[in-house]
Amino acid sequence: MQNIIESLQHYRQRPVLTIAATQLDLEILPPLYELLRQQPRRERLDVLFYSRGGIVNAARRVALLLREFADEISFLVPHYCESAGTVTALSANEIIAGPLAIFSPIDPLLTAGQPGEAGPLALSAQDLRLFSEMSRQWFGLEQHEAQQHALQTLATNIFPSTLTSFYRSTLEMQSICRELLALHRPDEVERCKQIADQLIFGYHSHTYALTRDDMKALGLPVTSDPEIEPLLWSVAQALHESVGAISRRESDSGWQDALLGSGEGRWLRTRSEDMPPHWQFARWS
Numbered sequence: 001m002q003n004i005i006e007s008l009q010h011y012r013q014r015p016v017l018t019i020a021a022t023q024l025d026l027e028i029l030p031p032l033y034e035l036l037r038q039q040p041r042r043e044r045l046d047v048l049f050y051s052r053g054g055i056v057n058a059a060r061r062v063a064l065l066l067r068e069f070a071d072e073i074s075f076l077v078p079h080y081c082e083s084a085g086t087v088t089a090l091s092a093n094e095i096i097a098g099p100l101a102i103f104s105p106i107d108p109l110l111t112a113g114q115p116g117e118a119g120p121l122a123l124s125a126q127d128l129r130l131f132s133e134m135s136r137q138w139f140g141l142e143q144h145e146a147q148q149h150a151l152q153t154l155a156t157n158i159f160p161s162t163l164t165s166f167y168r169s170t171l172e173m174q175s176i177c178r179e180l181l182a183l184h185r186p187d188e189v190e191r192c193k194q195i196a197d198q199l200i201f202g203y204h205s206h207t208y209a210l211t212r213d214d215m216k217a218l219g220l221p222v223t224s225d226p227e228i229e230p231l232l233w234s235v236a237q238a239l240h241e242s243v244g245a246i247s248r249r250e251s252d253s254g255w256q257d258a259l260l261g262s263g264e265g266r267w268l269r270t271r272s273e274d275m276p277p278h279w280q281f282a283r284w285s
Contacts, residue, residue: 002284018261024054045070051085059084063091078232091180097212
């Protein structure tokens with residue numbers, strides 16, 4: 001993998017930082033900071049990014065930390081950049097996405113059940129917002145009646161303060177998205193709002209797999225580069241093997257759920273069922 005990273009750096013004429021995580025969280029920040037502070041502040045930095053989602057506030061802090069060490073950030077996205085990963089990518093001046101790049105809507109989720117139980121495991125903001133619209137279109141209720149029916153039904157089945165918390169999470173998501181978009185388009189307040197609202201409210205499923213063309217159509221700085229797509233895909237394949245449950249050597253052993261890499265090597269975070277997660281530095285192999 002080191003040879004691939006070096007090839008990317010030679011072609012792009014700038015350093016490449018790798019951030020790969022099954023779930024972004026705040027514990028990623030200290031080792032990421034240690035990697036960034038080893039080098040002087042740069043004009044441009046490429047971030048090879050791979051994420052299945054995570055905590056939105058962690059996504060925000062990762063994006064803001066990167067900005068502390070570079071004037072312009074380019075995200076290289078060969079494959080997964082979902083949910084909180086999509087939020088992080090909103091901060092980029094440029095997103096170079098491969099043909100298999102997967103972004104996603106970013107509507108907040110509310111845990112609704114446990115595996116094996118009837119019904120969905122999670123509800124999204126749109127599930128609640130569209131309840132009255134469903135009542136109107138499917139069951140013929142008048143708009144005011146449908147709204148009252150929706151509020152009564154939701155308040156009966158979901159504790160009211162939980163609904164308020166969910167509403168606050170949606171406001172927080174809107175604020176974070178606009179903040180990160182404004183990092184590279186500070187004079188486009190209304191456009192930032194439109195992009196954020198489309199990603200939060202504009203799709204029918206949290207798992208809707210947005211393509212690079214979908215993201216470009218939103219007005220985001222997404223492009224492609226056929227010259228480096230084979231390199232990016234080689235990195236993605238390596239990350240598939242080294243980050244996530246597939247990295248377990250045995251069914252009851254630990255697994256690596258995050259990788260942060262620079263030119264010198266990489267920090268790997270290992271998790272196990274009976275031990276707290278720990279980070280370990282290793283040279284590229």
